[in-house]
Amino acid sequence: MTRPTVLALGATLAVIAGVACSDIVAPNRSQRYDWRLVVNYDSAGLPFVDTLSFHWPRNHLPVRIWVEDQFGLPGHVREGIKLWRTAFLYGEWDGVVVSDSNTADVIVRAVQPPPQTIPASVPSCVGATDVDTVNTRFQLRIPIRVYVFPSIPGAPDLDRCFRIVAAHELGHSLGLFQHSTDSTDLMYGVPNVEGLSQRDVGAALNAYHFRADMVPVRP
Amino acid sequence: MRLITTTLALAALLPTALAGQARYSAAFGFTSGTKLAQDRIFQDIDINQRPAPTFTLGASLPVSPRERAGLEITLGFGQTHVKEAGFPTVNGPSFKTLGFTAGVDGPLLGPLRYRFGAGLVKYLASHEGIFRQGAPLLLSLTLGSDCHIYTAGKVGVAARLRYDYQRFSTDELRSSGFARTQDVHRLGLGLALEYTR
Numbered sequence: 001m002t003r004p005t006v007l008a009l010g011a012t013l014a015v016i017a018g019v020a021c022s023d024i025v026a027p028n029r030s031q032r033y034d035w036r037l038v039v040n041y042d043s044a045g046l047p048f049v050d051t052l053s054f055h056w057p058r059n060h061l062p063v064r065i066w067v068e069d070q071f072g073l074p075g076h077v078r079e080g081i082k083l084w085r086t087a088f089l090y091g092e093w094d095g096v097v098v099s100d101s102n103t104a105d106v107i108v109r110a111v112q113p114p115p116q117t118i119p120a121s122v123p124s125c126v127g128a129t130d131v132d133t134v135n136t137r138f139q140l141r142i143p144i145r146v147y148v149f150p151s152i153p154g155a156p157d158l159d160r161c162f163r164i165v166a167a168h169e170l171g172h173s174l175g176l177f178q179h180s181t182d183s184t185d186l187m188y189g190v191p192n193v194e195g196l197s198q199r200d201v202g203a204a205l206n207a208y209h210f211r212a213d214m215v216p217v218r219p
Numbered sequence: 220m221r222l223i224t225t226t227l228a229l230a231a232l233l234p235t236a237l238a239g240q241a242r243y244s245a246a247f248g249f250t251s252g253t254k255l256a257q258d259r260i261f262q263d264i265d266i267n268q269r270p271a272p273t274f275t276l277g278a279s280l281p282v283s284p285r286e287r288a289g290l291e292i293t294l295g296f297g298q299t300h301v302k303e304a305g306f307p308t309v310n311g312p313s314f315k316t317l318g319f320t321a322g323v324d325g326p327l328l329g330p331l332r333y334r335f336g337a338g339l340v341k342y343l344a345s346h347e348g349i350f351r352q353g354a355p356l357l358l359s360l361t362l363g364s365d366c367h368i369y370t371a372g373k374v375g376v377a378a379r380l381r382y383d384y385q386r387f388s389t390d391e392l393r394s395s396g397f398a399r400t401q402d403v404h405r406l407g408l409g410l411a412l413e414y415t416r
Contacts, residue, residue, distance in 0.1 A: 022386065022399055022400060022401070022402050023257060023399070023401055023402065024256050024257060024387075024388060024392065024397050024398070024399055024400055024401035025397065025398040025399050026257065026258040026259050026396075026397060027395060027396025027397060027398075028396070029259075029260050058306075058307060058309050086351065088348075089258070089348055089349055089391070089392075089395060090258075090264065090266070090301045090309075090311055090348060090349075091301075091309070091311060091312075091347070091348055205260050206260060206261070209260035209261050209262065209264070209303070209306075210261055211305065
């Protein structure tokens with residue numbers, strides 16, 4: 001090798017050695033709210049307060065969602081899927097609208113929610129998600145049932161309301177079982193934002209990287 | 220045709236008089252690399268890359284009695300996989316890498332030749348996961364060596380070792396709050412068919 005070549009080779013190695021000492025720094029994930037389901041009984045049905053975490057297993061993805069074709073709900077649910085997908089960096093969750101309700105993991109109906117569910121209420125529409133942990137508490141019965149319904153039919157903001165409530169209920173169906181206490185979050189009890197906050201993203205990521213207590217089961 | 224034009228243009232810029240022959244090469248091999256990113260959500264998460272089949276086309280011209288300068292264009296087919304303690308390892312987005320490297324090579328020892336250079340690597344990926352907002356264009360520094368194992372007239376076969384270094388990040392990682400970049404070291408092994416005109 002000639003002297004200039006040796007110098008150039010040495011310089012290249014020196015540059016590599018000089019800069020090759022950096023790792024990417026992950027963000028702080030502490031912005032979140034509690035997503036876990038609070039239950040007030042144990043497996044025997046006796047009083048016992050516990051918190052149960054759930055996320056869809058990787059081998060169950062994409063989550064199959066059947067949507068009743070009313071009030072433009074299929075479009076709103078598709079938008080909700082697209083929105084929640086952005087919360088995840090590593091493909092932890094994905095959803096797809098399917099045409100067969102018999103094989104669906106989540107069923108979205110355009111009917112009045114049953115009385116035992118806790119609704120997310122926006123002035124012109126209402127939504128709810130029915131989560132059944134079965135008696136063992138370690139199983140989540142699928143399909144998860146979601147309800148979205150207009151409370152003021154013909155209201156001018158009904159379309160926006162459906163969009164927000166569909167995305168909110170989709171959040172419950174992916175494992176965020178609690179409401180946030182911050183009105184800037186999509187998962188606030190009376191949601192009024194169309195996007196995900198950092199806290200929504202943080203809660204979703206935490207739910208999917210925390211050991212799940214429940215597995216989905218089909219009766 | 221474009222490759223030849225580019226090579227000739229490069230040659231025109233070099234101060235040394237060109238007296239020798241152009242050498243063209245086509246290579247196939249596999250390139251393995253260190254992790255692309257790391258995260259921590261309760262547990263450490265590593266975004267690794269699987270060994271990527273890699274195709275390389277090259278052209279070089281002599282710039283001195285011993286050294287040659289040339290270009291290499293590399294196409295790699297990569298796949299990410301996500302490793303997290305307590306969770307099954309799963310595949311992440313797949314990607315392609317298209318690399319353009321200008322470099323110099325020369326004799327090292329016996330049949331061995333060294334090569335060093337610099338260039339650009341463009342990641343090509345569908346808009347998902349860490350590539351949701353697009354795939355990056357990165358600077359790369361390369362080192363390598365060729366070992367000529369067979370020569371017959373104008374045609375030869377060489378075993379090829381290539382190392383490159385890049386600093387990886389994506390727009391999606393940055394907008395998710397990731398700071399700095401991840402050093403990525405890649406090592407490739409392959410076989411090259413060379414033709415000297």
